[in-house]
Amino acid sequence: MRGFWASGGLLLAALPAPSIAQATTAAPPAASATPPPKAGPPEPAPFGEIVVTATRTEQSISKVPISISAFNQQALDLKGAKTLADVARFTPGLQFDNGSNQIAIRGISSNAGAGTTGIYIDDTPIQIRNLGFDSDDTLPAIFDLDRVEVLRGPQGTLFGAGSEGGTVRYITPQPGLDQYTSYSRAEVSSTAHGGMSWEVGSAIGGPIVDDKLGFRISAYHRHDSGWIDKTDYDGNVLDKNTNYANVTVIRGALTWAPAENFKITPSVQYQQRLTADDDFYVEGQSDPGRGVFKDSSPEYRRNPDHFVLPALKLDWKADAFEVVSNSSYFKRRNVSGYDGTVYDLSYYQTLDGRLPDANGDTPPLLTAKGIDPSVDYYLSPSVVTNKQRIFTQEVRIQSTNPGAPITWVAGIFYQDQHQLSREELVDPKGNQLFEQLFGMSLEDYFGAAADNDGPLPLYDGRDSYINQSKSREKQIAGFADVTWHITPTLSVTGGGRFEKVTYSFVNFADGPQNYGRTDASGHTSSTPFLPKANISWQIDRDDLLYGTYSRGFRPGGANAPVPYDACSDDFDGLGIKGAPSSYKSDTVDSFEVGTKNKLFDRKLSIEASAFTIQWKGIQQFVTLPECAIMYIDNLGKARARGFDxxxxxxxxxxxxxxxxxxxxxxxxxxxxxxxxxxxxLAVKGDSLGGAPWTVSLGAQYDFPAFGERGYARVDYQYASRSKRTKEMDPNAIASYDPGIVSSDATHFVGLRAGALVGGMNISLFVDNLLDSAPLLDRTHQGIDTLLYTDRTWRPRTVGLTASYRM
Known part of the structure; x- marks a missing residue:
């Protein structure tokens, strides 16, 4: 695998009561709310309860003995959450990297190998394996959702491989068989130093034939403006606001009830997302404090990402049990990339044999402002293509009487996943550049450098480097979760999942930068057992204590070959003969204790937990600094401790x-x-990265306004300065770069004020009120260069939202 040289019309829900603001509860629908008396402020409604399916059966969130946050669509709207990045700001223990879509739950995260967080749309897992480079998970839009659930801690028993840190679930509304419901939202906003954004979406569902046939359809489109300008070397703006993005989502579902206790629900969801350019700007040309964000690279790093997800759910309920079958097929194509032009130049700058210029000097190819203007026009974009095709079948049977002395769920799971990753450095001007720099063609230079007796494959002027892998991963598993209610208040749960995972791949790499063609194939298999044990004490209706042990797992895989001729010096430095052909699975063991309480006549709700997690045999990238190639190996152990x-x-x-x-x-x-x-690569005591502390504070005031219901809300989120990761440790000799620094501590403030008029909710909002521009990510384009690119938040955004809910 090739390493990156550097490393790197309507709106808001009709919200009835102030309790909608809480992270784990929500008020009843607006249609059932009684308007407050107009003479004074409305009385707060009792805390509502979100019903979740974290244990694969429906339970009130306050009765589920695990650490979980859940947000319904009303709460998401009130908080202005449109993506998982927004949800993460309100969720303890969850951190999200908007640059790579990387999810960390309780510190467990890795961009190497299989995913560490389970990502589900209903009952379909969609997380991606890092097969090659830049394998990012898709980012579902948040519109017309029943809820988003974030399950903290390993969820291996019920949600299988990949749920080491936890699981994120997007739950969609089901068609109604007895009443019509609708939801619509529209928004328009303006971003400081940028442009206008807007969205519009609508959903409707209800019976076609009462109690027999129902439907739900929705459509949504959002445009987010850009705020970073393309410039030349001198900072002159060539193209404004290039990092805009669009997303379109269409979903349809039918439910047919041929018998009283039997439902058949086919559905299909389509999403298309396009980011026109990434959010990185050149540090040497920008001034974030004054709202100046500039990018002098000649590349537009477009990122089209689309998926389609057809699914079929069968649900049959008997007197004492229920059988549920879910079949789905997830198909996705994502094209992304890093700045290949700058990458190539940062690499070529380190090569020997440069010709002097007219002054007898060999100036750097990259400066703090971008590509040195003495270099002839050069463009070598990277194109990284990732494809997923996942067939998933799960059948489970579960008890339906919550008052029974024993409740249980058991099932079988099968998944067949095909994945492709292709990385290309498209280099049509490579020979022209090498003639200028070295007085010979690109192919001749690398042929001589490799001391290769035979001729290199003919360089066609397209790819100076290509690496393609195709893989197939098959999982079959059986699982069970049984709870014995020893007394009406004391329960113990035992569960386990036994899996068999097989993985195989084929790979080829080619091009002058690879010193010729290489071919390889490989396979691995594993048969893990994932146990779980839980004890819970429902002291009374308002107080719950619990303790849990659980194990998480992600499967191993195989490495594409690393050319020895290109990387022999690196291997000698590491004291190894070459890169391993495969890597093993890794596991986590988690211990958690928690409490859920309602106090002061249920006017205060508390949910808290503490945990310790042991992570063994961590799959992680090993970067070879001289040849700029990386592979995956199992190195080191880690632990995570904390609370939420x-x-x-x-x-x-x-x-x-x-x-x-x-x-x-x-x-x-x-x-x-x-x-x-x-x-x-990492020293005992080194941090795994991420912000140790996250805090979210919210306050809402509801009041009568001109005969209607008004509200005003403020939200504040804080994340502490990130710890230095292993790549930033001076002891990590193979990868240390003193130019890479930790991200800043962040302070995000949002305001929203509006009125509820019938089923309509109209509100004004301000996101990033302070127009804060903290350093979230810094990339050094080659250790020997002065070029840095940074990433920060979207600047202050002011807008108007309107929604209607029936």
Missing amino acids: IQLTGSPLPGVTLDMAMGYTDSRYTKTAQYESPTSI
């Missing part, structure tokens, strides 16, 4: 306060290295 707490309260009539706080300390407990003393 969520509070929601109503101290005064019309006032709702909420807080979500998380602390995670994740670090290596064993040095990751080969036998060579200079091969250290």
